[in-house]
Amino acid sequence: MSGIAPGPGRWRPAAGLLWRSFDDELVVYDDRSGDTHRLTPRSAAVFLALQPRDPMIETGTLDAEVIDGLARLGLVEPE
Amino acid sequence: MALIRHPEQARALDSVGWDVTIRQARAAGLLARLYGLLTARGLLDAVPEAPRxxxxxxxxxxxxHARDVRWEVVCIRRALAGVVDRVLLLKGAAYLLADLAxxxxRVFxxxxxxxxxxxxxxxxxxLQIGGWVFGKLDPADNEYYRRWMHQIPPMTHVARQTAVDVHHTLVPLTARPRLDPQSLRDSxxxxxxxxxxxxxxxxDMVLHSAVHLFNEGEFGRGLRDLCDLDLLLRHFAAALGFWERLAARAVALDLTRPLFYLLRHAARLLETPVPAELLASPLGRPAAPVLALMDALLGQALRPSHASCRDGMTGVALFLLYVRSHYLRMPLRLLLPHLLRKAYTRRFQDE
Amino acid sequence: MILSSIPGGEVARRLRGDGLSLRLGPFTAAIRSPIASVAEGIAALYADNETLEEPGFRDFHLSVDASGGLRRWVRRQCRFDFDGASPFKPLPVAHALPILEWGLNWCIASNAHRYLIIHAAAIERGGRVAILPGEPGAGKSTLCAGLVGSGGWRLLSDELSLIDMATGRFIPLARPISLKKESIEIIRGFVPDAVLSRETHDTTKGRVALVKATADSVRRAGETAAAGWIIFPRFVPGAPPILERQSKAAAFIELATNAFNYSIHGKRGFTVVADVVETCECYRFTYCSLDDAVQVFASLALTR
Known part of the structure; x- marks a missing residue:
């Protein structure tokens, strides 16, 4: 499941996800793979910034390293 | 198991009747199927709460299970991108993705x-790059797969523990019916x-399942597989000319014998609406003494594998079918050493 | 009828015959076994459970049969069976009673998906449940037996916490607690009136004994309860009792990992676990004495 290039661009959350915030952490469930992920505060912040898609947010400005990690987990996809 | 055929009988079952039904259906792997049948006919509310x-x-x-299979198919397709343009699914995964009855x-x-x-x-x-590996296989088994079988040894994904069987044709290379896999892929x-x-x-889907059920010796869940075929046949029969195409295809692929057994037993046990002229036709019908023996054996083997309907005959019948299906796959000179070796390794492992 | 009102001979006769039908929390089970230690163990451990006298539907039909070798007294083995399936290889017949208990756990854990089933002890006080997941050796069962026997907590379950998928409430099972090795002596000392089965030696888990659920727990098996605390216990010899907050996201992952059927339930399983974690206070608890544990848990109970 490689082949998703990290870096700037527009990203959106993958389909079929459920999540719940606990303090500043996040637990995300991916119904396609059946995997459950615990996101650290840093990742949680980026993930949530992508959520109610504000078309004005240029996701390329977000933490690229985190986006790369989220993409590898299949939680975000390039638009 | 009359309930599979006539779900409306659910209304008549008492608490003791449900006790036996649930146990038998569990042993046969048909609980979820029964749930589906009863739900489809609006009969679920007639089931008392505890068995329900x-x-x-x-x-x-x-x-x-269905979610897992869909995901696994996605993973296989991704792993094979660049090797094959399209992935052709067989059996359970095909039924699921094609949304067939x-x-x-069904759990497979x-x-x-x-x-x-x-x-x-x-x-x-x-697949190996994608994380699938071969299980422990002794060299003789590996050799057996590679030389004689219609598939390579099963591969299991290291992380998900899911198995993929890669087939290159539908029947073993030694089997008496030989068929051209290219024509299957073309259609x-x-x-x-x-x-x-x-x-x-x-x-082709029906014929493949029939071969699998009647030639491969996996009768433990034979009744469930026959139920699958019953549902497939009922589903496809809605299309005009299906039965004619099925018979013609069986002739073309040299699979008339398994088709004969399938239609005969599906009609007998599950009342599958096979046209009478097809049932009576000589297509694939064996000689009378063989037919009588096979009727007896299959009648035994296709019962639910639960103690409340198992008698002394079933073990013998299952064994004979196991031997018979090997005989169909392998010339005799190969068969005996293989069975002997199997028996020997099994005994060795027990000790 | 209550099992203790049936004479021991009759209990053994039913076990040898069509089966003894018992109500076990929300389940019913018909149990068959010709083995004397099973009859004796069931009569003692399930004395307060209700029997079912009429034929009818049972959730589970189980048996533990003795399979004699050529000479019955040499290497006699027993085999657990649930409608033709068994998770265990045949084991020495002396292990029959714990095998029945573990087999019953297996039946529930692999079938009862009307519940989210977590491998954890669950005890209740004041209508709130403390969930105690635990790695083997963490002292979960010892802690559970101590708090239930002498700490004023009610036993819901020692091994299988059942959460109703529809309501999110905890369902009591109130079955025996399985103790290993030194825990047996610790509980004998700490809970003098505990009813213990005979010890079984050399099982896969070592020396084991089963503690009968308290009469109060069995009698109140119909009373469900709400989630209160998730507490990960750890037994550390000589350590002072320490209760420290645990990240809820971490508790979520541990709870889901300890659940037998979290993944089976998919989205719904996620939501049920998330709701439980959201309601709960989450802690890690290090302890070395049951006296300390009783005190810490008592003060915890006062906070909610």
Whole structure:
């Protein structure tokens, strides 16, 4: 499941996800793979910034390293 | 098991009747199927609460299984991107992705795919890169697979523990019916709504399952497999000319014998609406003494594998069918050493 | 009828015959076994459970049969069976009683998907449940037996916490607690009136004994309860009792990992676990004495 290039661009959350915030952490469930992920505060912040898609947010400005990690987990996809 | 045929009898069952029904259906792997049948006919409310819970629980497991299979197919397709353009699914995964009736409430253990024989090595390599590995296999078993079988040894994904069976044809290379896998691939159909996923044409799907059930010796869940075929036949029979195409295809692929057994036993045990003229036709019908023996054996083997309907005959019948199906696959000179070796290793492991 | 009102001979006769039908929390089970230690163990451990006298539907039909070798007294083995399936290889017949208990756990854990089933002890006080997941050796069962026997907590379950998928409430099972090795002596000392089965030696888990659920727990098996605390216990010899907050996201992952059927339930399983974690206070608890544990848990109970 490689082949998703990290870096700037527009990203959106993958389909079929459920999540719940606990303090500043996040637990995300991916119904396609059946995997459950615990996101650290840093990742949680980026993930949530992508959520109610504000078309004005240029996701390329977000933490690229985190986006790369989220993409590898299949939680975000390039638009 | 009359309930599978006539779900409306659910209304007449008392608490003791449900006790036996749930146990038998569990042993036969048919609990989720029963849930589906009763739900479809609006009969679930007629089931008392305690047994109904078990039906519902089996459905929860079946739906989880369906999610897993869909995901596994996505993973296989990704792993094989660049090797094959399309992935042709067989058996359970095909029913599920094509949304065919037998998929409902069906739990199976591996994903079967069909690839051209000349692509085998590339497919194997790509799957290994993707994380699938061969299980422990002694050299003789490996040799047996590679030389005689219609598939390579099963591969299991290291992380997900899911198995994929890569087939290059539908029957063992030594089997008496030989068939051309290219013609199967040529008639394959794309699955609507799925990228690059194919399934066999309806007639081929039925014939493949019939071969699998009547020639491969996996009778432990024979009744369930026969129920699958019953559902497939009822589903496909809605299309005009299906029975004629099925018979013609069986002749073309030299699979008239398994088709004969399938139609005969489906009609007998499950009242599958097979046209009378097809049932009576000489197509694939064995000589009378063979037919009588096979009727007796299959009648035994196709019962639910639960103690409340098992008698002394069933073990013998299952053994004979196991031997028979090997005989269909392998010339005799190969068969005896293989069975002896199997028996020997088994005994060795017990000690 | 209550099992203790049936004479021991009759209990053994039913076990040898069509089966003894018992109500076990929300389940019913018909149990068959010709083995004397099973009859004796069931009569003692399930004395307060209700029997079912009429034929009818049972959730589970189980048996533990003795399979004699050529000479019955040499290497006699027993085999657990649930409608033709068994998770265990045949084991020495002396292990029959714990095998029945573990087999019953297996039946529930692999079938009862009307519940989210977590491998954890669950005890209740004041209508709130403390969930105690635990790695083997963490002292979960010892802690559970101590708090239930002498700490004023009610036993819901020692091994299988059942959460109703529809309501999110905890369902009591109130079955025996399985103790290993030194825990047996610790509980004998700490809970003098505890009813223990005979010890079984050399099982896969070592020396084991089963503690009968308290009469109060069995009698109140119909009373469900709400989630209160998730507490990960750890037994550390000589350590002072320490209760420290645990990240809820971490508790979520541990709870889901300890659940037998979290993944089976998919989205719904996620939501049920998330709701439980959201309601709960989450802690890690290090302890070395049951006296300390009783005190810490008592003050915890006062906070909610």
């Amino acid at each position: 819970r078990h039906l519902h629980e089996a459905d929860v497991v079946a739906r989880k 037998p998929a409902r409430g 253990n591996d994903i079967d795919i069909l690839v051209p024989r000349e692509m085998l090595q590339d497919v194997e390599n790509a 394959a159909r794309p699955v609507p709504g799925e990228a690059a996923i194919d399934v066999l044409a309806p007639e």
